[in-house]
Amino acid sequence: MGRKRIKLCSTRRYPQFQRFFDNVSKCNKFSGISHEQANSWYPCPPLKVVNPISEMKKQIEQLVVTALQQLAAQDMIPSDSLTAAKIERARDSKHGDFATNAALVLAKPAGKNPRELAQAIIDALPASELVEKCDIAGPGFINFKLSSTAYQSLIPTIISQADRYGRSELGAGKKVQVEYVSANPTGPLHVGHGRGAAYGSVVADLLEAVGYQVHREYYVNDAGRQMDILATSVWLRYLELCDESLTFPANGYKGDYVWDIAATLHRDHAEDYKVAAETLFEGVPADEPDGGDKEAHIDGLIQQAKKLLGDNRYRFVFELGLNTILDDIRDDLSLFGVNYEEWYSERSLMESGAVNQVIERLRGSGHLYEKGGALWFRSTDFGDEKDRVVVRDNGQTTYFASDIAYHLDKLQRGFERVIDVWGADHHGYVPRVKAALQALGEDADKLDVLLVQFAILYRGGEKVQMSTRSGEFVTLRELRKEVGADAARFFYVMRKCEQHMDFDLDLAKSQSNDNPVYYVQYAHARICSVLQQAAEQQITIASDASAIDYACLVESQEEALLTNLAKYPEALELSALNEEPHQLTHYLRELATDFHTYYNAHKFLVEDTKLRDARLQLILATRQVIRNGLGLLGVSAPEKM
RNA sequence: GCCCUCGUAGCUCAGCAGGAUAGAGCAAUCGCCUCCUAAGCGAUAGGUCACAGGUUCGACUCCUGUCGAGGGCGCCA
Structure with missing residues (x-):
């Protein structure tokens, strides 16, 4: 999954941008030097907020085009030569403000020495007040230096545009959805989520600044086995608070926050949810430390919890855990400056029947088959490495099934672009989601998945191992309190997302001027x-x-x-x-x-x-x-x- | 084994469609506060852009391979 850079004027690799930037893509490129093309050369829509320098750049481009047209008319250069000539900012301010490589790329088709050709282009340039001087440099670059009055006129522009300066209408109000963080509500956010939070929220704000209509969303995995494990963990801790003696499952959630939720339950409902510990483990497979399987053990305990508590009481414990943690996450993110237009519930997808509907649609179009009692999606038809299960042999739909329904829903809501910010460990997941969208007849290119590498924490020069389950992690809240939201956010987005990041906690915590x-x-x-x-x-x-x-x-x-x-x-x-x-x-x-x-x-x-x-x-x-x-x-x- | 990402100065990272002498910040050395906040500024030093081929006028950038680091490959989420 290579993330290639999108240049303002390149849409070859990112066809989805073609739709949005049709006009922009033509701005900077000499696609030929005929009159028709020259006239349609910068058909950029007028921006509400005019950027004076880019206007100047366009004017310089116009000058160069005029010069090239003249040379073509004199048969100095072939008029049919399609070139990659371009105007760009000079890399080094010593070279001036803008530069063009026109002479370099035209030298070969023209059969001329680049520097000689550059001189010919300069001689053919129309006079302009904008340009203070232009000269030939290096192998044949033509450098332009803008007049200082051109730059000075920028000051009142910035001041009058104030907080609008720099913004644009490139996105033309297109609807874009950005989903980020979406951590399972089974515990507080940790510093790994922090990077996705900072990155996702800044990407959303940036897109809004260039004229998109942005919808920020958090997908709440409030259904599924992990939530059952949480509910069961809370209940077991509650039983311990009721002075029942039991061995906590190896695969349960062990963080202090589980104790806190259990304490709330105990405080508000005394022993209403108590059962004797002896009955609890009846018929439950052995746990890992006892030579059993920890997954089978916890699943057995979940079944026991549901049975012993009954639907209503189990549901209450479940909701208490979910809501407590979700409130905490919401609060945490808000204090980190990360906000959403919508918190989208996975459970609502299941309860509305959307998940079953999407499965039926796939079945009806022949993309599903049964094997081993499970229902599989033939994602290999769309380039995935292997087929994927959507309904397990126990009749439960998988997380993937919900995700298909969710992504279909995103597109049906009319977003023209959908951006998911995921942890890099989910990269193998991208092809199957895209495959599902294709199978449903949707344009999978509308979905862009941005993978954020994990931040590796260092404390005292050593890696900090993290595991949500074991409760050993540095929370985002802790980081925020110690480092401050400003420093943490800036730090997180300082590196491109696909870059591994070393996050030195000691350095970040110290109020060092290295920051x-x-x-x-x-x-x-x-x-x-x-x-x-x-x-x-x-x-x-x-x-x-x-x-x-x-x-x-x-x-x-x-x-x-x-x-x-x-x-x-x-x-x-x-x-x-x-x-x-x-x-x-x-x-x-x-x-x-x-x-x-x-x-x-x-x-x-x-x-x-x-x-x-x-x-x-x-x-x-x-x-x-x-x-x-x-x-x-x-x-x-x-x-x- | 297969797939993804990464490899640039002692350290952490930039490098903008392939373009000019590869840039910052820390760390090191030397300077700058009677002067709008020294959380600052200036200067010096530091690189075979992992390695080897290929593509072309030109490659840190694109392609192939090798080596190294991290991640992913479950009827887990």
């Missing part, structure tokens, strides 16, 4: 501090940023800062479309560096009022962008630190 979130937040706090100083000195800050003369911003640090501020919309777009929050964190670190460098090199509150006004507007714009970026990451932008 990059402080670095970015500090830049914001510093700007606030400067503005506070200005207020104390009775310096008024111009309310109309467009009335300021920015020509005095000539320092190299000012240029660097402006250049980076201009890149924010692109950084946001790439981060969102590739589902790569780490691109945004990297961007913010660079922006913070540019600011800190500027801060150390120059004073803002200078005597020269013209210069001071210009500088204050520049740092106001900087503060705005930092605030916007941190906001999308769900990280606060403190005014004081």
Whole structure:
């Protein structure tokens, strides 16, 4: 399952983007140099929020196209040559702002030396006020340097667009569903879930920022065997609180939270749920430590619990466990800045008959067969490695069966894209879900599964082993309390999701300045501090940023800062479309560096009022962008630190 | 055994459709606070991009293979 990067202008690998970005995909590519094509060359829909720099880029592209057309008319280059020529940002600011490789890729079909051809292109370029200079570099790149007034005009734009700066309408309001975390409600969330929570919520926010209508969802596995194990575990602990002596099953949930739920039951209902321990184990297969099978043992205990308690009382214990833990998870995530539009119940799928219906549909279309008393889905017809069971020989539907119904429901609800954020250990699950959707006649490409690698915890330089069942784990709540939600969130999304992550707890817990979130937040706090100083000195800050003369911003640090501020919309777009929050964190670190460098090199509150006004507007714009970026990451932008 | 992901500086990671001299942050060394918060800045040093082939004007990037790390391959969820 390779996650390939989606480039703004490439839809070859990701056909699902074709539908959404038909127009965008044509923006940056020279697909030919005929007039018709040139005229339809940037048919991007007008964005509600205009990004001035991308407008400039388009203008430069237009200049180059014009030049190429002229050369083609002079038969300098073949007019039918389809090229991969493109305009892109210069990698190194020393090279200017934009560069094109047109001469390099056209050299061969034209039968010319790339540098000579580059000169010919430059000579054919129409004059423009936008471009300060352009020159040939390296093997034949043409570099463009924008005029400084072009960049300076950005400051009032950012200030007036405020929190809208960087946002776009690329998604055109398309409905996207993002499902993340969806941990079984059998215990508190641990730090492994934290990564999926931070990643999923930021991806959702990013997509919303580029114009999608996003529906965030948590799939609650409130049916199934694991929940029965939880209910039984709670009940057994309750019996222990009733002074019954018993051996707790090896496969039961052993965390303290189980004791807590049991204590609630005992406090509120005294001994209403008590049975004698001796009757409990009648007819139950031996547990593992006694030479038996722990799975058979716990299943036997579940049956006993259901029988001895009866439907109503069993259901009560079950609900108590489920609701207590779900409330805890909800609360925990909310405090972590992770929220949902919907909590979707697996049980509701079963009770509404959706699971049975989908099985019948598959059976009717001949995709199921019986073997060994179980009902199998022939997923190998759709590229899966082996067929999968949907109904077990005991008549119970599998988790997979629910998942088919759930994913079908997602598509039937009209989402044009469905994104699942799963732990990487579920990767083998992807082909069978897609296979099922195909078998149901749905477009499986609408489903995108993003696999998040586990965070490996280190404490005292050693790996921390985690197991929910044994109760040995660091909870998300614990991490949040010790590290803070800001640092934890930033830390989690700093790396791309498919990258293994070493999470050094000691480092994260220590309020060390190694933590990059402080670095970015500090830049914001510093700007606030400067503005506070200005207020104390009775310096008024111009309310109309467009009335300021920015020509005095000539320092190299000012240029660097402006250049980076201009890149924010692109950084946001790439981060969102590739589902790569780490691109945004990297961007913010660079922006913070540019600011800190500027801060150390120059004073803002200078005597020269013209210069001071210009500088204050520049740092106001900087503060705005930092605030916007941190906001999308769900990280606060403190005014004081 | 088969499948997925990863392998870039001492450590943790970037590297944007294949493009210019491979970049940050820690750690190391040397500097910078009578000056808007030093949670900061500047400078130096540090790399055979795991290895070997292939594709082409050009490969850290694409393809194949090898080695190494992690994960997945149940009528579990």
